[in-house]
Amino acid sequence: MRTHRREKIDALRNAILNVAIGRAPGEAQQEVFLGYVDSFTAWHITILRFMEGPIAFAAQRGVEINFAIGGALSAVLVRCFPELTGKAEFCDQIVRDLRIRGFINNSDDGVLHVMMSQSGLNDRHTTDLADRFLAFIAAPRELRVERPDRGILINQYAAG
Template sequence: MELDKQPKPDIRDYAHAIVKGTISSIPIPFVPGIAAEIFSILFTPSLLKRQDEWMSSIAQGLIQLQEKVEGFNLEDLSSNESFVTVTLQATQHALRNHQMEKLEALRNAVLNSALPNTLEDDIQLIFLGLVDTLTTWHLRILKLFDDPTMWAKENQRPFPKNWGMGGVSQVVNHAYPELERKGELFQQIVRDLSTYGLAQIPSGMMTVSGMLSSRTSNFGKQFLHFISTPKPLE
């Protein structure tokens, strides 16, 4: 009878347990002697803070999916090996990062991997690796050139109506004026996005229509979808 009075775990307990169990499985290398003491003083508070924020973020997202997606059950995730693998990988990347845009991308990847009919395992892991490798500027430029017109609408930054012939640099400089004097950085981003098969952003003069055309590949569109807010939570 006393056991019956004990509180039963609710959906938040399950979500927290899933993420906590995932994080606890990540090995932290042992550092002997005074080096370990210094390491603990310098990094433990920040690491614990990152861990707590990451756990809360994932748990809240999973709770929302449970509430909005018919047939979605948190308990089923414990036997979903693909989800567990993605969460482990994303957690390792998240604990090594402080940039909110990348943390949001990793969170969305975990939540999308929990949904049915997600991408195949290898592609998910490739995309997680790209989030870890690419900078926030890579992600911003890729999103911009996926659909410049939609980007302008979503960010309330319409492009000038009096543009004539021009190049993609005009689009970038209008969207992100801080890049105007960082041409080498932009060119490196363009090369990287091409190398990873995410986008082809041309140079040279073109019409306004060409300047505002989508430049992402199908692979790039898949990547952006995977790291974007899951449809049920939009």
């Protein structure tokens, strides 16, 4: 639970930093995006990032995906997050929430369960709107300090 709260706090902090350095959408879009940060769970954000490129997402986490003839996104998701095993309805609800907000480029709520080729599994399943939202809640490049042992940190001195 603490990790999930941390992810939402990080998203909010990053959004504020992006506004402060002038790297944010217009004011109305900022309000909408901040509302999403408030209403989304950490799983919404995680699954949205996953949907940007599932195989690449898995590789970044050291999870090997080798479906010779393809598979379903749900199988890739569960390999990345074993704690989601047996929680198909939960995952479908998250995807439905994201699709309703215009973040998923597939009109089928069951997109996680559709058999896809290997290239289909790695396709981008998000929209340009989703990309703008994720950029809004990402740590600004100017303030990032990447450390292999701790991930992306915010340079406290640069942040002020």
